[in-house]
Amino acid sequence: MAIDKDSSKRPANTAFKQQRLKAWEPILTPGPVIIAFIVIGIVFIPIGAAIINSSNKVLEHVIRYDDNPNCQLGQKCTINYTLPTEMESPVYLYYKLDNFYQNHRRYVKSRNDDQLRGIEVTDFSKLKDCEPLITTDGSEDVNKILVPCGLIANSVFNDSISLADASGNLINLTKKGIAWQSDIDKKFKNYPENGVGVINFSNFEDEDFIVWMRTAALPDFKKLYRIYHGQNGPLSGTIQIRIDNKYPVASFDGKKYVVLSTTSWIGGKNPFLGYAYIIVGIICFVQGVVFAIKHKISPRVLGSPKYLEWNK
């Protein structure tokens, strides 16, 4: 019995324990590497060209209005703008802000998502995220809770923008669909009309509100405002942009724009992606060719003892 016990201590001769599991050990042979580089080049360059072509087809017009002498803060104004080419529908109308830090840590955190889903939150420990805008006067009175609370919801962009044709007829713009569908479905629900707190605004399902509440990644950003679906044909000629300038940005050197844009399968106007593909493709292709030439002219034979250090 003792001998049997001892036998169980014998180290197992399994592949795992002897480190002999079957394994692939690549040695970077030139052929496959060269072919891979050339194939990557051949594939990437057309993709890059296609991206650039699509990006070039995107029409985008950026019109600043806050520096217009006729559009001072508090004024209503009309800006005439002549489109050089027709804009096929859909055309997206954006407002664009520069030097506005929606990604400031203090700003981003200042919201309560439960409240935005229509829940009457009265627990101040949960509302703490909304600092410094929790109640109207900073007290802990549930009846003075701001609805909605937080910095983001209390700084919603409130300029109004509309379009008219050269004759002064309003162009029909659609508001529906400017926000994420998942936001509309799940994240934002209207607050009860007679709910607790000081209700400044209860229509949380408003898509302008939802768009604003999705904070931007960078300090210069644009947000989708309206969509033109082409009921009256493509936009062309001179259009009137009617603006009610109410949102102050001058104190922090901000800028305001209206942007008219179309899109493509790859998104908005941005050639960088295409250039990246072309450059990488060219680099890979050139490398492949250079390696192929090197391999043709003076190949290094794999596994040749000539290159061993102790044979030199």
Place this chain on the structure above:
Amino acid sequence: MKLGKLKIRRKKARPSYPIIEIRPNKTTENDVNKSKGYKSNDISTTKYTRYNFIFKNLFEQFKRITNIYFAAICVITLIPQVSPLSPVTSLLPLIFVLVVTALKEAFEDYRRYKADKASNYTQYQVYRDGSFRLIKSKHICVGDFIRIDNDQAFPSDILVLSSNLEDGICYVETSQLDGETNLKLFKAAKETNSLTQEQLLDLNANIECELPNNNLYKFKGKFTLQNDNSTFSLSEKQLMLRVSGARLRNTHFIIGIVLYCGKDTKLSLNQKNPPSKFSTIETRLGRSVIGIFCFKVVLVIIATVLSSLFEFNTARDSWYLRSDFDSLGFTIVKNFVSYFAILSFLIPMSLMVTLEVVKVSQAKYMEWDVKMSYKENKKYEKQIEQPQEELKIKNEDKTTTTTISPNGDIELSNIVAKKEKSKILNKYMSVKNSNLNDELALIKYIFSDKTGTLTENRMLFSKCSINGTCFDGAMNQQLLDEVTSKTKNEESIREFLLNMSLCHAAVSDVNEETGKITYQSQSPDEIALCDCAKINQFEFINRTSTHAQIRVMGEDKQYQLLAIMEFSSDRRRMSILLREEDENNDNNSTETTPIDDSSTTDIDGNLLTPPPQLTNLKKKGKIILYSKGADSIMMERLSEKESNSELLEQTKEHISQFSREGLRTLILAKREISQEEYSNWSQQYHEASTLIHDREAEMERLNDQIERGFELVGCTAIEDKLQDGVPETIDYLLKANIKVWIITGDKQETAINIGYSCKLLVPEIPIIIINAESTEECGTQIKRAIENFIDPETQVDKKVSMVINGESLTFVLKDHSADFLKIAAKCHSVVACRVTPLQKALIVRLVKKSTKEVCLSIGDGANDVSMIQEAHIGVGIFGNEGTQAARASDYALLRFRHLARLITVHGRYSMVRNSLCIKYSFYKNMAFFLCQFWFSIYSGWTAMTLYDSWIVTTFNILMTSVPPYFMALFEKDVNEKIIPKNPHLFKEVQDCHLFQYRSILNWLIGALYHSVVFFFGLYFFLDGSGDMVNQWGRIGGKELAGSFCATFAVLSILLKAAIEIKHWNFIVHIGIWGSVIVYLVISLVDSSIITQIPNMYWVFIYALHLLKFYVMVIIMIFIALVPDFTLKFVRRHLSPTNSNIEQEKYILNRGKNKNNIDNDEEI
């Protein structure tokens, strides 16, 4: 004899171990020893109890500076005003690390607890209240009589009083501990062994012992019998130690007294943890972490300055931010702390834990390796069996007489023999310090013992020189033929064979079934000598404490044993003092003096007292001192007449010849002692043996006094057989750019010949010989060597080997260290001969400190312990000579040949794996989290995190935890089949170039590049200076941007691992691609929980619907990784390393031989 009671005498207190008082009729109530403060035998080796585990373990873990660092980060994240991250980002990983480590500690401690409990609750027969009772080990006390039965372990350090075997001999087996198959011999003092058990238990005595100490191999004590105030000495021969794995063997039982308990046992005192040895990689890792920390602090300072500027220039003018108007100082502190937190992940938290687990796993691979384990021993066993059979066959032809009664339990011998064989089969190497796995790859110097390390530790008698004649057929009964044919050498040969059969410390073992006698000894030389004498029919039968018995050509002879002077490394000789007792003399003598029977009775009856003067007794039979030893020692002890004889010259010539053949030589000598001289010497010797202090010195002086004036009997030559594979292994190690030094106690010629036979020395390489008798001569020889072999002009050094002896080393260590190292550091190999054990350690220390290279020492015996502990890495070999070397080492091997595989395969792989694991861990954290810093440029320097908190939390512990771990477990830069054929490949890892600071810096620069690619690629693809517009014209927002960036980063980081891995088994595949899947799963979950993570709801799912997402991810991965891949390919193609070439050769050849079965070549 009367054992009467005596009054207890009060003695003056001494700074020593209290006297153990043994009293008759002792009961639990009146045990005087209880109040003397002896330690309890309750064993406790655990570090924790169930009550203090949590607190103590946390305390231990927070000694680790990285844990303190990350705990500080946790505190920061708990402050809402300051923290840019949610607390989970730091708490969860820290808790994960703490819990994993705590579980490991708890598991180990529980095992200790169970071992302690098993030990404490084992029951032993202890004499209490008038009878032997079964007492738990924990209740055993100092002074208890205890009975140990066969196959039992020892609960304490026990003084053996008697055993069932004759002369109080008993055997201890330690094969469970070290695989050593020889039984260790212990022997009760004859004063106590002669008593009956009843007399023992009625003893009235005092025992004085030295203070508890950790010397396992020495013990001094004094035993005083109170009834007649007689005293005798105690030594390590009587002290049976509580050593785990040691068991009583071949002995029915022993009766002993407990001397040391619990923490006072020598085992416990040796259990202090040795100072930790750290590898080079660990040192560099520590410094790299500090470097990264400094880099992080610089970033934090930059960010703090810029954030404060933003605060005062921009934020306060922004009405929508409704800024607090804090003071400048408060703003700066707040911003500093925030950035410190957000950039904290540049240092990977779990790297230390990963490395610990990984090193333990690597150690398991070593222990599991069949090429370094039991497979080897099957061959070894077969080789052992064959010579034994040959000996038996020859004996059967000649021996006709009946056997003598056995000493022990014969059936047990058979069982033990079987167990011993099976134990050899099951033994495998063990790793005691896995911290040094990668250090094995950096070894530049190996210092090796010879006997038992390079050699089999199994000697074969080869030749001898007797009376000026050389005999080389002794093992074929040539000597017996000479005796029976009564040649001129008959008398000399007879004396020679008597010396060999009597002058030794071997123990005989009789097999009752066959009647064959075999020998065991701690020295294999002695077994060889006994076997040779036996073959020539001078057969050693038995030895007791008073008599020795041999059989000479079928005729029994008995000698009275007067004294034994044992062999030691310092004495280098052994002697035995005997009186002939020839029972046949009465019949043959013409003039017979009647034997005085009353005198004989008196001597036997008074053994407990000093022997009286014997001048008045007339005894027949000469007193003879037989001796054997190293020739340099013995020659100076020959009588003056002998020193000038022609016989000595002839013998010297034979000795030189034997040495040139690499044989191990001993000189045999004898001397007749007069009765008067013996009486005087014996009286002094007995007095010296009872001294507590300076006992060794005094006894040695007396031994030296009598071991002089010898007649030369002859010289033996024994073949010290090399282990299998030793020449090939040494040749391999030398070609692997490792310098090998053999350090041996042999004399110069023998050492040189061993050097040639094991390929340490080769004919093509010249040898420097340093053999000086003065320090001036030594300096001269060294300077000449430097002039001859070091060319200052061309700086091209020729290959050279060196032989230096111990005496010269003494001069070197004292006066010529610097010069010696100039030449020694250039030597390809070195043989140091005539070296003492202390010098072994001094040599290692000298080379280690001056060259700063990694040194490894390997040995198998007690003499090697100091050099094993001195070296950076100590390797012990399980062998016959002892357990000390294996116990003191970092790695314990079965055979020397396994050393090459340990270093060049396992050491290499550990270096490759650990360095890749560490560099990749640094890379992945830097690449991923540095994006947060870049994002600050566009978020107003507010420490806003780009990634979601849950992504930050799981990045280290889930998404990217597997690749570094699997790299460290499975990576191989070359296939292991290549390594045995190409020792030169070892140079590539030997200089630690894989883990140079520059190599680490290259990885970090790559991480910096990748982080720039990830973030600024995102920036430029955000419509230039807008936000991301998708194909429906909708805007993405910050969360979507963060999700994109996380995807670029995680996928690129995982694919970077794929580019670096050279060995893909299916587990590695699962690890890499599985991690990609884990990332996708985590992101989807992150996007699906609206109540807990509302800001991330639907974000990743939304991304998956965008064409732009896929287009961007693909190009980002290529921008990040194409440069890495190209650089790798170009570097490999333009300047390949040796391992690249060899691996290519192997792969291509393997493809050609798909149908052939691979032959596993062993190193």
